[in-house]
């Protein structure tokens with residue numbers, strides 16, 4: 001499917017769904033007869049995959065399209081069978097010696113069913129275990145042709161992709177919204193071979209050399225004795241390591257910033273982190289860093305939202321990804337390159353391009369867009385696709401090569417090695433989601449889980465028996481280019497270049513680039529995390545690191561911890577802030593933003609309907625919140641006072657002042673003598689209070705204004721009241737473009 005055809009606006013999709021829900025014969029519509037929900041008694045065709053899931057992969061292990069029916073890899077036929085295809089009468093009872101007798105060992109169906117079940121789990125990823133994925137399409141702009149020969153970047157060239165987002169530290173069942181770095185791994189199925197861009201949502205890394213990877217991960221994972229805490233860095237071993245191994249300080253600062261708690265995968269930037277070497281058709285080279293820029297801008301949760309969501313909806317990010325795709329609000333990013341001359345020093349503006357703890361500020365080297373990624377399809381099966389997808393930084397197409405970054409070099413070993421355990425052998429490239437879409441003729445043979453039936457007798461070169469096949473490709477036949485860089489004559493050492501010793505200047509650059517509210521968040525994050533450490537000496541050591549970054553940051557955190565502020569460590573480096581690093585102060589499309597509308601079933605529902613339609617028309621997603629489920633008037637209710645919680649909404653509208661529902665606990669009477677006092681369901685007040693505290697736009701009209709008064713937030717920044725609903729909705733839409741009502745946060749730290 002072409003992106004232009006598939007990128008429907010959320011408006012149409014959501015409007016269609018609403019219209020369908022409102023149709024007189026729709027299930028649940030007033031007066032309609034619900035279809036019986038019973039187990040069918042005769043075989044029926046299974047449900048096809050949902051439209052947005054597409055059909056399962058139908059490529060052979062060698063990449064050619066098969067023409068095999070779409071369900072060839074799924075379950076076939078209506079009858080229950082054994083794994084060998086023998087039909088079965090019963091799967092509910094074991095074979096026994098009489099109804100009360102012992103189970104017989106000869107029950108081959110029981111043994112097969114239980115044995116397979118016993119082996120259903122595979123080892124989770126040693127890092128990035130929790131993730132969610134989606135299929136999509138990448139379209140090249142043609143703007144990179146001068147610097148790389150990679151075919152998938154040609155103008156208008158479309159390439160299928162699979163993207164997996166992840167958290168680093170938590171196990172498979174951990175919560176989505178923890179404070180952590182996020183993985184952003186993209187598999188481009190190019191016709192010149194698969195390209196994996198295995199990046200993160202932060203442009204720097206904790207360590208400079210891959211040999212330290214086990215150290216940082218052992219420190220960051222839960223404590224080995226008690227296996228806590230899960231999925232987070234707020235503990236002693238993490239802070240012990242990063243305060244001793246100070247090259248981690250820059251990445252740690254990113255984690256403590258709002259980047260560590262994204263609002264959605266759709267609102268994250270992505271980074272290739274390392275510098276790669278590009279080579280063009282003429283064989284000329286350039287160095288480059290890869291960036292993903294989200295169409296919706298970069299937005300984060302607040303820390304309280306992230307914590308609440310950990311309990312209320314631990315699947316918040318994956319749900320958001322799937323819901324957006326299913327609603328037709330396809331997540332979108334532009335791929336961009338920062339390009340640098342390939343000089344022998346491998347530096348740019350004095351920054352060592354081989355040091356993965358450093359960025360090159362965008363103000364010095366602008367990010368140039370080279371293509372567009374649109375995610376259009378959710379996986380059909382989580383395990384088959386998202387769990388089994390295997391990325392590798394060494395999967396490179398002609399035109400993109402590696403550099404000597406010592407972190408990248410070690411990764412080149414690790415990504416295949418880990419799959420041998422995780423996916424059980426060397427043939428993981430034959431798993432459907434990992435199959436290249438280019439023809440494969442690799443002379444690799446046999447091994448566990450070999451799916452290919454290789455013809456021929458000569459998987460070796462040279463040979464005469466298979467007609468000399470396979471033949472090496474020439475430059476003009478899309479062969480991969482190993483750039484012939486000169487390797488310096490140098491002594492064999494275990495050492496870093498001197499430039500790698502600067503551990504603090506870019507952490508300071510990041511801090512200096514933040515707005516006051518972002519600084520406030522950073523201070524609170526450090527204070528929270530260090531406050532969770534048991535060892536005083538570790539807190540004090542980290543405070544000394546902060547003193548080397550910025551005295552204000554250090555003093556604020558020390559005050560929060562109740563510890564003395566350490567002495568300055570010496571003159572601080574002069575840095576030029578990079579405004580591009582701040583998330584605050586710009587406007588972005590509000591497409592797909594969620595707006596909760598609290599309705600009073602006895603209020604003016606025509607007005608509510610008009611508001612809902614105008615939000616849809618603006619590309620926003622309205623969710624009606626009512627005292628009970630089903631419908632209010634003709635309108636479908638999406639959330640009740642029991643199931644709706646503020647953290648799901650980007651903005652809140654109050655279309656009335658619904659009286660406490662019968663299941664309300666702790667409902668108070670209207671405050672006597674308070675102007676406009678009404679009795680409001682305490683859960684509605686909680687919605688308002690939380691939305692206000694999380695700096696979300698709030699709007700009300702009519703009796704809804706009384707609720708604002710009752711909550712004590714009327715006439716405060718970002719709280720919009722007007723006589724007509726239309727005026728309220730207009731203003732709230734404008735506020736949403738800025739993501740939050742930033743004025744509502746204290747801005748103490750200038």
Ligand code: HDD
Pocket residue numbers: 125126127128131164165166182183184185198199200204205209210211213272273274356389390391407410411414415416418419
């Ligand atoms: Fe890694 C997984 C990103 C350094 C070793 N890494 C993994 C994933 C991402 C990254 C996004 C999840 C892929 C997926 O969704 O399946 N890793 C990074 C980035 C790094 C980085 C951006 C630094 C710039 N990684 C890194 C080092 C090593 C590894 C230095 C080892 C020396 N990473 C692995 C791994 C994983 C992995 C053990 C676990 C599961 C897997 O590979 O398939 O090989």
